[in-house]
Amino acid sequence: MFIGTEKLTYTYMSGTPFAATALNEVSFSLGKGEITLIIGPSGSGKSTLIQHLNGLLKPSSGRVYFKGQAIGSDKGELLRLRRRIGLVFQIPEEHFFSETIYDEIAFAPRNLGLAESEVRIRVKDALEKVGLRAEQLQYRHPFQLSAGQKRLVAVASVLSMNPEVLILDEPTAGLDPSHRRNLFALLDNLNRSGGLTVIISTHHLDDVVALAHSVFVLQGGRMVLAGPPSEIFTTREKLYDLGLSLPSVTEIMHSVKEKGLPVKTNIYTLAGARQEINRLKGRPGR
Amino acid sequence: MNPLIEVIDLTYSYQAGSDDEFRALKGVFLQVWPGEMLAITGQNGSGKSTLARHFNGLLTPQSGSVLVEGLSIADKKNTAAIRKLVGMVFQNPDNQLVSSIVEEDIAFGPENLGLPPAEIRKRVDWALDTLNLQHLRKVSPSGLSEGQKQLVAIAGVLAMKPKCIILDEPTAHLDPRGKREVLENIMRLNREEGITIILLTHFMNEVVHCDQMVVMEQGEIKLRGTPYAVFRQKEIILELGLDLPIAAQLATGLRQKGFKIPEDIIHTEELVDCLCQLK
Ligand SMILES: Nc1ncnc2c1ncn2[C@@H]1O[C@H](COP(=O)(O)OP(=O)(O)OP(=O)(O)O)[C@@H](O)[C@H]1O
Ligand SMILES: Nc1ncnc2c1ncn2[C@@H]1O[C@H](COP(=O)(O)OP(=O)(O)O)[C@@H](O)[C@H]1O
Ligand SMILES: [Mg+2]
Ligand SMILES: [Mg+2]
Numbered sequence: 251m252f253i254g255t256e257k258l259t260y261t262y263m264s265g266t267p268f269a270a271t272a273l274n275e276v277s278f279s280l281g282k283g284e285i286t287l288i289i290g291p292s293g294s295g296k297s298t299l300i301q302h303l304n305g306l307l308k309p310s311s312g313r314v315y316f317k318g319q320a321i322g323s324d325k326g327e328l329l330r331l332r333r334r335i336g337l338v339f340q341i342p343e344e345h346f347f348s349e350t351i352y353d354e355i356a357f358a359p360r361n362l363g364l365a366e367s368e369v370r371i372r373v374k375d376a377l378e379k380v381g382l383r384a385e386q387l388q389y390r391h392p393f394q395l396s397a398g399q400k401r402l403v404a405v406a407s408v409l410s411m412n413p414e415v416l417i418l419d420e421p422t423a424g425l426d427p428s429h430r431r432n433l434f435a436l437l438d439n440l441n442r443s444g445g446l447t448v449i450i451s452t453h454h455l456d457d458v459v460a461l462a463h464s465v466f467v468l469q470g471g472r473m474v475l476a477g478p479p480s481e482i483f484t485t486r487e488k489l490y491d492l493g494l495s496l497p498s499v500t501e502i503m504h505s506v507k508e509k510g511l512p513v514k515t516n517i518y519t520l521a522g523a524r525q526e527i528n529r530l531k532g533r534p535g536r
Numbered sequence: 537m538n539p540l541i542e543v544i545d546l547t548y549s550y551q552a553g554s555d556d557e558f559r560a561l562k563g564v565f566l567q568v569w570p571g572e573m574l575a576i577t578g579q580n581g582s583g584k585s586t587l588a589r590h591f592n593g594l595l596t597p598q599s600g601s602v603l604v605e606g607l608s609i610a611d612k613k614n615t616a617a618i619r620k621l622v623g624m625v626f627q628n629p630d631n632q633l634v635s636s637i638v639e640e641d642i643a644f645g646p647e648n649l650g651l652p653p654a655e656i657r658k659r660v661d662w663a664l665d666t667l668n669l670q671h672l673r674k675v676s677p678s679g680l681s682e683g684q685k686q687l688v689a690i691a692g693v694l695a696m697k698p699k700c701i702i703l704d705e706p707t708a709h710l711d712p713r714g715k716r717e718v719l720e721n722i723m724r725l726n727r728e729e730g731i732t733i734i735l736l737t738h739f740m741n742e743v744v745h746c747d748q749m750v751v752m753e754q755g756e757i758k759l760r761g762t763p764y765a766v767f768r769q770k771e772i773i774l775e776l777g778l779d780l781p782i783a784a785q786l787a788t789g790l791r792q793k794g795f796k797i798p799e800d801i802i803h804t805e806e807l808v809d810c811l812c813q814l815k
Contacts, residue, residue: 420709424627426777493713511812524789531795
């Protein structure tokens with residue numbers, strides 16, 4: 251097991267009248283180099299689960315594993331862990347702590363003891379990777395940015411530490427289509443070339459579902475479905491009941507089928523949909 | 537007919553006058569007509585929020601002007617009147633709710649207008665009815681889903697009886713059900729209550745439900761028209777960092793494969809119908 255949990259249970263404000271169990275015996279196991287999506291309605295426990303994976307929250311019961319070892323509570327060990335498992339928070343501006351964007355992104359490389367000349371290169375590189383121009387905004391305060399730019403800076407500040415695992419909590423909220431595509435292309439690239447393990451919680455499946463090896467579905471703190479996209483998105487009614495949706499292309503294929511054209515519905519990319527329509531309606535040679 | 541909001545040659549710089557001055561709006565012209573549902577879209581940092589913050593006086597023009605029903609936003613005497621005409625809803629539902637009970641939260645705006653209690657109660661009722669929130673009136677917003685919280689925030693603005701509501705990415709943080717509920721309610725406020733809607737969004741499947749759309753780039757308005765007219769300009773849309781709606785993307789791909797698919801497909805239903813009719 252590269253990263254995973256065993257019967258992970260977590261209760262907020264445990265022991266008070268406000269106690270709320272956010273995770274209930276969640277178990278999973280992921281291999282190195284996998285890309286995993288976590289979906290689920292708001293309040294289902296996605297953020298709570300994610301914050302256990304780099305040791306920010308401590309299980310009420312159960313365990314979290316990284317590279318076969320249970321994550322303990324030793325401070326030094328946890329700090330080292332957080333350098334290897336990078337987390338981009340759901341509301342990034344709540345976690346900015348530096349006076350400039352440069353310092354925010356430089357934090358991790360400086361911690362690694364790199365020379366400032368090297369740090370500068372890392373900062374510029376991280377900003378460019380997410381689609382921002384260093385010279386335009388690196389000396390601004392992190393709050394002096396548009397909504398989407400704040401999120402991109404948060405991603406850059408985690409990229410700059412070269413993590414082995416990258417966890418992103420609803421990373422596309424507020425991103426425009428081109429920056430969204432760019433982010434997913436970047437993750438795909440880091441995954442293919444460097445074996446980066448990626449875990450993404452998201453409500454927005456288009457563009458990313460094609461990269462995913464597996465999908466976890468959470469509801470009320472429990473893992474109610476898990477499997478490859480091709481399995482998860484064939485069970486449409488179940489997802490609808492949870493208030494979730496399918497990838498847009500899959501949604502279209504289901505509607506077409508309902509109207510009487512016998513298309514396959516386990517299709518979630520545009521290319522797949524084109525092929526399927528062609529299979530049914532195309533003429534040879536076209 | 538006069539425009540509800542008129543923007544004339546508006547410019548705005550952050551840190552104006554300093555070394556790191558940044559020109560966020562570079563001469564924007566725009567007319568928003570009463571009763572329309574207008575989408576404003578464009579890449580991150582293109583100036584959407586900066587522009588929208590001028591519509592109800594959160595920002596004042598550095599040059600050029602913004603008129604709301606003919607009232608200049610630059611004139612402080614007009615601020616109160618303009619705040620009544622134009623309400624604003626933001627991205628994050630959690631930061632917008634002020635009270636621990638839904639109906640009190642919705643009453644907050646009308647109370648600030650100094651209305652008599654009977655009128656406040658009437659407006660709160662109306663806002664709750666209009667958005668189908670009556671069953672939640674006594675509960676605490678903290679226990680609601682994100683989508684419900686956003687509807688409460690919209691109800692709070694609605695209770696001010698504005699002519700126009702600006703929503704800055706109101707669905708960005710919501711799950712699919714929350715997104716759908718908020719979008720449907722916004723559309724209903726527009727169609728049934730005649731409220732002018734300005735919707736800032738990155739979702740093309742929301743844009744297609746608007747009457748008109750504007751695309752911004754680097755502080756300027758690059759395109760304006762109906763979604764049909766704008767999405768016809770495929771290359772420009774991509775250059776401006778946007779996407780075609782998913783139905784238009786699939787339609788385009790099939791057309792390139794030689795299928796006879798008509799132009800002007802932007803809604804899923806339009807595509808589904810024409811796929812089922814393919815010979
Ligand atoms: N306080 C600030 N100081 C300096 N520059 C700023 C500030 N706020 C925004 N900007 C800049 O102004 C430009 C426009 O920002 P704005 O927030 O209007 O963009 P937007 O179109 O709403 O973007 P998004 O889609 O990311 O919300 C951006 O380039 C941004 O970096
Ligand atoms: N800091 C907190 N204190 C108390 N309860 C919380 C806190 N954070 C989350 N919760 C509760 O835990 C549950 C799961 O929340 P969360 O992990 O944020 O879900 P998601 O990320 O899927 O929206 C929800 O019922 C939520 O109200
Ligand atoms: Mg969350
Ligand atoms: Mg904005």
